[in-house]
Amino acid sequence: MKLRTRLVVGFLSVTILPLMLFVAVIIFFSQMQVKTIKQNYGVTGSNSYEILVNSMTTLGNAAEPVYEAMKQDVWKNPAILTDITYLEKVNNKLNRMNSYLVIRDGNELTFVGSDMGYTIYKMLPEYGNEESSSEGGTYIGGDIQVLARQIDYISDTEAEASVFVITDVGRVIPEIGRLFQNLCIAATLVLILTAGGIIIWIYRGVAIPLARMKIATQNIKDGNLDYELEVVSDDELGQLCRDFEEMRVRLKDNATEKIANDKRSKELISNISHDLKTPITAIKGYVEGIMDGVADTPEKMERYIKTIYNKANEMDMLINELTLYSKIDSDNVPYNFELISVTDYFEDCAADLRMELEARKVVFTYENEVNRNTKIVVDAEQMKRVINNIVSNSLKYMEKQEKRIDLRVKDAGDFVQIEIEDNGIGIAVKELAYIFERFYRTDTSRNSSTGGSGIGLSIVKKIAEDHGGKIWATSEEGKGTTMHLVLRKNQEGFANE
Numbered sequence: 001m002k003l004r005t006r007l008v009v010g011f012l013s014v015t016i017l018p019l020m021l022f023v024a025v026i027i028f029f030s031q032m033q034v035k036t037i038k039q040n041y042g043v044t045g046s047n048s049y050e051i052l053v054n055s056m057t058t059l060g061n062a063a064e065p066v067y068e069a070m071k072q073d074v075w076k077n078p079a080i081l082t083d084i085t086y087l088e089k090v091n092n093k094l095n096r097m098n099s100y101l102v103i104r105d106g107n108e109l110t111f112v113g114s115d116m117g118y119t120i121y122k123m124l125p126e127y128g129n130e131e132s133s134s135e136g137g138t139y140i141g142g143d144i145q146v147l148a149r150q151i152d153y154i155s156d157t158e159a160e161a162s163v164f165v166i167t168d169v170g171r172v173i174p175e176i177g178r179l180f181q182n183l184c185i186a187a188t189l190v191l192i193l194t195a196g197g198i199i200i201w202i203y204r205g206v207a208i209p210l211a212r213m214k215i216a217t218q219n220i221k222d223g224n225l226d227y228e229l230e231v232v233s234d235d236e237l238g239q240l241c242r243d244f245e246e247m248r249v250r251l252k253d254n255a256t257e258k259i260a261n262d263k264r265s266k267e268l269i270s271n272i273s274h275d276l277k278t279p280i281t282a283i284k285g286y287v288e289g290i291m292d293g294v295a296d297t298p299e300k301m302e303r304y305i306k307t308i309y310n311k312a313n314e315m316d317m318l319i320n321e322l323t324l325y326s327k328i329d330s331d332n333v334p335y336n337f338e339l340i341s342v343t344d345y346f347e348d349c350a351a352d353l354r355m356e357l358e359a360r361k362v363v364f365t366y367e368n369e370v371n372r373n374t375k376i377v378v379d380a381e382q383m384k385r386v387i388n389n390i391v392s393n394s395l396k397y398m399e400k401q402e403k404r405i406d407l408r409v410k411d412a413g414d415f416v417q418i419e420i421e422d423n424g425i426g427i428a429v430k431e432l433a434y435i436f437e438r439f440y441r442t443d444t445s446r447n448s449s450t451g452g453s454g455i456g457l458s459i460v461k462k463i464a465e466d467h468g469g470k471i472w473a474t475s476e477e478g479k480g481t482t483m484h485l486v487l488r489k490n491q492e493g494f495a496n497e
């Protein structure tokens with residue numbers, strides 16, 4: 001569940017649920033109390049609401065039957081009011097209903113059923129007020145609130161006498177007091193339980209994923225990038241966990257790549273040191289020879305100097321390659337693109353290669369099946385670098401007596417496909433995918449004395465891609481290798497500035 005939904009549900013539950021529970025509790029307790037009140041006070045007929053909210057009426061109604069019965073008794077025999085047993089009995093009955101008896105004979109109180117009677121007797125209505133009593137009694141307000149029902153009669157001393165059924169309505173019926181007490185306790189419990197439950201529910205939804213993320217973060221902080229954070233929910237925190245997990249995977253990939261790069265850089269440094277050390281050792285040897293007078297003839301001297309020159313050239317080439325690589329890798333080579341004819345360009349290229357290769361006793365063939373008008377957009381100098389690099393690899397990794405290199409330029413629809421094939425040592429299938437990676441050298445070439453840094457083909461690939469082209473190799477071990485370079489033909493018309 002989404003965090004927002006969870007909070008909305010939480011809010012509604014904290015407000016509506018306790019309210020509903022509270023109403024249910026009110027109804028339950030009220031019904032119970034009303035039942036008790038009806039039983040205790042003998043109230044009949046009145047509805048539950050009235051019993052609960054109007055204690056005066058309730059108590060008044062409760063005392064009514066006792067009052068009526070006594071009225072009958074007094075009419076039949078007023079002398080009954082001198083029977084103390086009768087009076088005590090009636091008074092006891094009334095006591096249960098917050099009521100008591102007071103008898104006033106002339107100006108004297110002959111019976112007082114409760115101490116309260118002495119406090120209020122002065123406020124009691126005059127003789128002859130019985131009429132109002134029959135309408136529910138006389139209400140006496142003030143500090144003490146009572147309802148007085150009256151029966152007037154002439155006493156045996158011939159005085160005007162009244163018997164009062166006095167109901168104390170100022171006090172709340174104890175059952176109602178208890179009801180309020182119960183309701184307060186119930187309300188507190190309902191609130192605490194629902195709010196507590198909801199808070200635990202929301203807390204679990206937030207705290208558990210946070211705790212798991214904390215552990216995951218700690219692991220990453222400690223460098224353990226393998227610690228996987230399981231995504232269990234679909235809410236905002238679940239999304240956060242998913243992003244966190246993605247971040248971990250990326251960090252891990254970067255770390256792995258960095259380790260691989262570091263390893264390759266170390267390899268490169270060791271290769272460069274080795275590659276530079278070989279010509280330097282040779283140069284040193286020849287220079288020492290000259291200094292020691294070993295080159296004692298002009299021919300020997302010339303041979304020594306020529307070798308020194310060649311070795312210095314080798315070093316120069318290696319350093320140039322490294323410089324170019326660092327430039328090209330950081331996109332610092334300014335390309336000079338121009339629209340050129342495929343046929344013209346590769347014919348020139350083939351002529352240069354033929355001269356160079358034939359001097360090295362390599363059989364060179366050139367085929368071109370592309371239309372004369374076909375043009376491509378290239379940086380002529382950089383493209384030459386690509387061709388030279390591929391050809392120099394073909395020469396480097398060639399052990400055959402009859403050396404052969406073929407250059408073919410083919411038409412491939414919207415593209416021109418250039419193939420350079422040699423009959424060299426070939427490349428194992430499992431290594432083919434890696435030869436364009438920087439600093440990669442196959443096992444065979446690493447173990448041979450050919451020299452090389454593993455940079456050449458990565459430069460070739462970068463230049464081909466910067467031309468919008470593609471390069472790949474096919475090879476058969478022992479038979480030879482073919483490099484395939486694909487370049488897009490010019491179609492939209494290149495505006496050469």
Ligand code: ADP
Nearest residue numbers: 393394397435441442445452453454455456457
């Ligand atoms: P290097 O300086 O080692 O020649 P390259 O990047 O030019 O580096 O080539 C990468 C590796 O690919 C070489 O070390 C070699 O093992 C292999 N390779 C490239 N061209 C050929 C080829 N024509 N024949 C056989 N192996 C080749």
